[in-house]
Amino acid sequence: MARVAYAFFIFTxxxxxxxxxxxxxVWAVGEVPVAFWAWRTQSPGESDIRAAxxxxxxxxxxxxxxxxxxxxxxxxxxxxxxxxxPTGIKLHLVYNxxxxxxxxxxxxxxxxxxxxxxxxxLEDSERARxxxxxxxxxxxxxxxxxxxxxxYAQALSALRKDLQPGADLSITGLPTWMESQTLIDALxxxxxxxxxxxxxxxxxxxxxxIPIASPKSISYFVNKARQLDKPFYAGLxxxxxxxxxxxxGSLVSLRGDMNPAVVASDPNLELxxxxxxxxxxxxxxxxxxxxxxxxSLNMRAGDVLVIDLPTTESLxxxxxxxxxxxxxxxxxxxxxxxxxxxxxxSLTVEQVRAALADQDSHAAVYVRLKSKPxxxxxHTVILEWKNCGTAxxxxxxxxxxxxxxxxxFGGVTPQPGVSIQPLCKTETGLQPCSERxxxxxxxxxxxxxxxxxxxxxxLLNRELPETTQxxxxxxxxxxxxxxxxxxxRIERELSK
Numbered sequence: 001m002a003r004v005a006y007a008f009f010i011f012t013x014x015x016x017x018x019x020x021x022x023x024x025x026v027w028a029v030g031e032v033p034v035a036f037w038a039w040r041t042q043s044p045g046e047s048d049i050r051a052a053x054x055x056x057x058x059x060x061x062x063x064x065x066x067x068x069x070x071x072x073x074x075x076x077x078x079x080x081x082x083x084x085x086p087t088g089i090k091l092h093l094v095y096n097x098x099x100x101x102x103x104x105x106x107x108x109x110x111x112x113x114x115x116x117x118x119x120x121x122l123e124d125s126e127r128a129r130x131x132x133x134x135x136x137x138x139x140x141x142x143x144x145x146x147x148x149x150x151x152y153a154q155a156l157s158a159l160r161k162d163l164q165p166g167a168d169l170s171i172t173g174l175p176t177w178m179e180s181q182t183l184i185d186a187l188x189x190x191x192x193x194x195x196x197x198x199x200x201x202x203x204x205x206x207x208x209x210i211p212i213a214s215p216k217s218i219s220y221f222v223n224k225a226r227q228l229d230k231p232f233y234a235g236l237x238x239x240x241x242x243x244x245x246x247x248x249g250s251l252v253s254l255r256g257d258m259n260p261a262v263v264a265s266d267p268n269l270e271l272x273x274x275x276x277x278x279x280x281x282x283x284x285x286x287x288x289x290x291x292x293x294x295x296s297l298n299m300r301a302g303d304v305l306v307i308d309l310p311t312t313e314s315l316x317x318x319x320x321x322x323x324x325x326x327x328x329x330x331x332x333x334x335x336x337x338x339x340x341x342x343x344x345x346s347l348t349v350e351q352v353r354a355a356l357a358d359q360d361s362h363a364a365v366y367v368r369l370k371s372k373p374x375x376x377x378x379h380t381v382i383l384e385w386k387n388c389g390t391a392x393x394x395x396x397x398x399x400x401x402x403x404x405x406x407x408x409f410g411g412v413t414p415q416p417g418v419s420i421q422p423l424c425k426t427e428t429g430l431q432p433c434s435e436r437x438x439x440x441x442x443x444x445x446x447x448x449x450x451x452x453x454x455x456x457x458x459l460l461n462r463e464l465p466e467t468t469q470x471x472x473x474x475x476x477x478x479x480x481x482x483x484x485x486x487x488x489r490i491e492r493e494l495s496k
Contacts, residue, residue, distance in 0.1 A: 024226055024327035029358045032323060033332030035060035035233055037094070040340075043083030048340045051349045053089060056356065061086060061338065062139055062194070065093040065124050068116055070101040070108065075116045081124070085133035092170065093124055096141040105144060110151050114158035121163070137168025137191070146174075149182040156189035168192070172235065175200035175217070178224040187230045194334050197221045197318065198237035202254065206245040206285075211277040212237050212308050218321050226327040233334040234322045238347040238355075240309045247302030258295045259344040260284075260307050264395050264447035265417025268292045269305065274395060280313030280477050284395055310347060311477040312390045312450075315355035341451075348451040354390045363482035364389035365448075365472045367400060370491040371464060378410065379460040381490070383443070386453040391476035398474040399444045404460065406439040411459040417446040418456055464490050 036052055038044045038061050052058040066080040078098065085091065095117055101108070121138045128135045138159075144152045152171075160169055173195035177183045187193060198213035200221070213236070225232050242258040245251055263269060269286035276282055284307045288299040299305065319333055333356065339349040347355075354361060366388045372380040385400055387393070403425070412420045422438030423430045430440065445454055471485040 024325055027323040027326070027330065029323070032319075032330065032356070033060070034058045034356060035062060035332050035334040036338040037062045037064070037235075037334060037336045038086075038338040039064045039336070040343075041079050041082055043081055044086055044338055044340065046086070048338060048349075049086045049089060052338060055349045056335075056339075056353045058089065060090045060092065060136075060332070060334075062092045062094050062334065064141075065095060066120060067096055067098050068101055068113075068120075069098040070104050075101070075108070075112065077116075077120045085128040085131040085135075087132045087134070089134070091128065091133055091135045092137045092139045092168065093121060093128070093135060094139040094141050094172075095120065102143060105142075105148055105151065110155035111158045113155045114162060117159055118162035121167075125167075137170060138163065139170045139172065139194070141172040143174060146176055146180045146182075149177065149180055149186050153182065153186040153189060156186055160189050170194060172196060173225075173232075175221050178221055178228075184228065187228065190230075192231040192233065192331055194233040194235045195221065195225050196235040196237075196336070197322075198235070198336075199241075202251075203243065204251045206249040206251075206304055206306070209275070209283065211279055211281045211283070212241055212310060213281070213314070213318060214277060214279050215317055215321060218318050219325060222322055222325045226325060226329065229329060231329050231331050232326075233332045234326055234330065235334050235336060236315060236318045236322065238310050238315050238335045238339075238352055239337050240307060240345045242297070243306045243308075244297060244299065245304045245306065247300070247304075249304075252303070253297065255297065257343075257345050258297065258307070260309055261344060261417070261447045261449060261452055262295045263305060263307055265415075265445075266292075266294045267416070268299075269294065271395065272304070276477065276479075277314075279317050280311050282309040282311060282392065282394075282477055283307070284309070309392065311392045312347065312351040312355050312361035313478050315347060315352065316358060316361075319356050320358060344449065344452065348390070351390045351450055359390075361391040361476065361478055362389050363391040363393075363474060363476050363480070365398070365400075365474065365482070365484065367470050367472060367486075367488060368491070369402070369464070369468065369470070369488055370493060372493050374463070377461060379408075379463050381458040381460060381464060383456045383458060384453060385443075385445075385448065385456075385472075387448045387450045389482075390450055391478065391480070391482070392449055393447065394475040394477070395447050396444065398448050399442055399472070401471040401473075402441045402443070402458070403469040404439060404441055404458075404464065405462055407436050408460045408462045408464075409435050409438050409441055409458070410461045411435075412441075413457040413459070414443070415454055415456060418454060419444045466490060 069078045244253040273285040368384040370382040421442040423440045424433035
């Protein structure tokens, strides 16, 4: 039902746009080229690049290569890319600015900006060539205030003259720029641009409830980009945003790198609100019970931490709108960010692949039981559960039931965010009971996003049989119930 509702919503938007603006060229699923932004100071690992190419069919990576800082009246490069430049894929080197530079954009001469960006691009492209990388161009990611776009145009004009022949010049674009006539002047000096169809409004207080991207806003901005008649990649969001608000409701911090599983599992954080937007994006609000630190974020008692989570479904909907409305000037879809095993704040490459292929998210939880050698009278069983699907579970909905011999349960050493409930399985169903009588152990995790694994140690006073029954249940972002029951063989670890 959820998929039908989303499809009808998108169809309505597309139909209304078509009536007023004419029918754009519609792209087929799989026809749109795929690109990623890679946004770390460390170069992406070879395995991450290979996965993006093989699974998501990526052709281009927009690689963050450094920042320009402004200090003592001078521009200087900071945070250069560490490690070797990726190979086997087309690269565009991306440069942004520090807050100190942004504050001085009105006083820094556009030509001075152009000279510095041309210099560091030449330096980096030479280094990339020595690494065997295929660099195609330079991209600027500068959040110029809309009123200063004319100065951006001047800087781009000067930069174009300083670039070596054959190098593409591009910029990212803020949604707020779409309403400015000056944007057209800036776009005259670039080969293409990458407007960001997300994050157009960041709530500065906790009252507004605004998603990272909504079908309505994506439709509006994609349509505006098409009307500008400039080749573009559609920038779509695939990362979570964490917003920390004080107890009075003021925005304290904004982060895009927090691990949602760590947040949901913190016992100091109380879940006070949860909802799903019409884009299938999820939103959770947690209140700090006491002063503390969660995933390197300092919080005071009463602060509220809001996590907005993209899902396979939310990216699928955004991609569908893009294919329907972008028209013939669309160069591809650019996903922010490049999936990485070390980036739990972003969708996995499997989620991105499914979304861009217009496939429904699917749930799959793999459970593994390993029996360790007996120590004294204690039998230790390691339970691993991994979310192998592309569906995002609703917080607190993922439960794993493990059948054990009656009276064998002696204890548990779970990871944070995992709760244990001993139950008695009878002919009439499951009933709460004491650990000494329990013949079923229920483990509930607060949050296990796709690609992540949890490990829990069960302590038993007798050995499990060769196999045991394991059941998994969870609710997904698309309002579906996943239920699976299997007879699992116990893996035996031999004594050394």
